[in-house]
Amino acid sequence: MSSFSGLGVRLQAIFSLVVEQQKKDPYTTIWDCCCDHGYLGLKFLSENLCEKVIFVDQVPHIIEQLKPRLDGFNSDQYELIAADASELSFSRQKRHLLIIAGVGGECTVDIISAIEGNNPGVHIDYIFCPSTSQKELRKYLMAKNFGVAFESIVCENKRYYEMLYVKNRAAADELPCVSETCTAWDENDAGHQQYLSKLALHERKKNSAGKL
Ligand SMILES: C[S@@+](CC[C@H](N)C(=O)[O-])C[C@H]1O[C@@H](n2cnc3c(N)ncnc32)[C@H](O)[C@@H]1O
Numbered sequence: 001m002s003s004f005s006g007l008g009v010r011l012q013a014i015f016s017l018v019v020e021q022q023k024k025d026p027y028t029t030i031w032d033c034c035c036d037h038g039y040l041g042l043k044f045l046s047e048n049l050c051e052k053v054i055f056v057d058q059v060p061h062i063i064e065q066l067k068p069r070l071d072g073f074n075s076d077q078y079e080l081i082a083a084d085a086s087e088l089s090f091s092r093q094k095r096h097l098l099i100i101a102g103v104g105g106e107c108t109v110d111i112i113s114a115i116e117g118n119n120p121g122v123h124i125d126y127i128f129c130p131s132t133s134q135k136e137l138r139k140y141l142m143a144k145n146f147g148v149a150f151e152s153i154v155c156e157n158k159r160y161y162e163m164l165y166v167k168n169r170a171a172a173d174e175l176p177c178v179s180e181t182c183t184a185w186d187e188n189d190a191g192h193q194q195y196l197s198k199l200a201l202h203e204r205k206k207n208s209a210g211k212l
Contacts, residue, residue: 009156011040013163014101014127017150021165022049027097027125031056033085033111034103038066045073050097056081056088086114090122098126105133109140116144116168123171128164129154135203138180141166147175153184153192160195 007015018030028051032041035055044053055078057063063082070078081088090096098115100108108130115124126146130137141164149172150165162182167175186192 007039007043010129010154010161010163011043011101013152013154014040014099014129015043017127017163017165018044018049018097018099019047021097026050026095028052028094029054029091029096031088031096031098033088033098033100034058034107035066036062036102038069040099040101041078042069045070045078048077051094052077052079054079054081056083056085058082058084085111087118088115090115090119090124092122094123096122096124098124099128100126101129102131105130105135105137108137113140125149125165125167125171128166129161131161134162134182135180137164138178138182141178142180145169146178147172148178148183149175151182151184153182153186155191160192 021027030041030044030050030052031054032038032044033056035041035057038055041053041055044050055063055066060082063080066080070080085100100111108128112126128137146166146168148164149167150163152163154161154163162184164178164182166172166178185196
């Protein structure tokens with residue numbers, strides 16, 4: 001279980017990636033989208049990683065519960081938004097990093113397709129760590145020509161997660177395209193291979209159910 005000061009393996013992997021990016025080419029605004037407990041955003045704030053951290057969740061009482069945890073921080077440093085993430089709008093003057101973790105791939109696609117459609121020309125890069133349906137997310141990103149800045153596999157509580165840091169084509173000419181399967185799966189890792197077999201079986205069942 002995560003706590004505010006000690007993130008779990010999955011959120012820690014995202015956090016470490018963001019720390020590296022902020023050293024090289026910092027984002028002004030980091031969005032902890034679908035934040036729930038807000039551990040990730042709180043950690044960004046406590047490490048003073050960017051100008052502003054924005055917490056977003058569609059459940060109003062989740063956002064209410066976050067308020068007292070932000071007491072020690074300057075109110076210029078953060079914002080709380082209780083809304084569906086697909087309705088967000090973004091300042092053109094800022095560089096945005098939007099993190100969507102812990103929701104399914106289909107839900108992630110719904111959110112980013114709306115955001116990209118509603119905010120043309122805004123600089124938004126994304127870190128995704130979907131809980132399910134990674135393939136659906138990858139298919140969308142491939143179709144929209146996103147480039148991969150980094151990807152890895154994270155194992156937490158015996159579950160494997162793909163973490164994917166992407167930029168849209170306008171910002172990512174030199175980057176490889178997103179592929180249908182994560183390049184970080186290791187063919188010599190028995191745990192990885194078992195998990196991939198399970199996923200393939202699930203995919204086959206889903207496809208044959210769709211044909212009925
Ligand atoms: C399992 S929690 C993930 C928490 C955290 N991001 C993590 O990875 O540990 C999923 C959260 O996403 C929120 N959520 C789901 N769809 C959303 C949407 N379209 N817009 C905003 N929040 C959403 C839910 O309310 C829930 O609090």
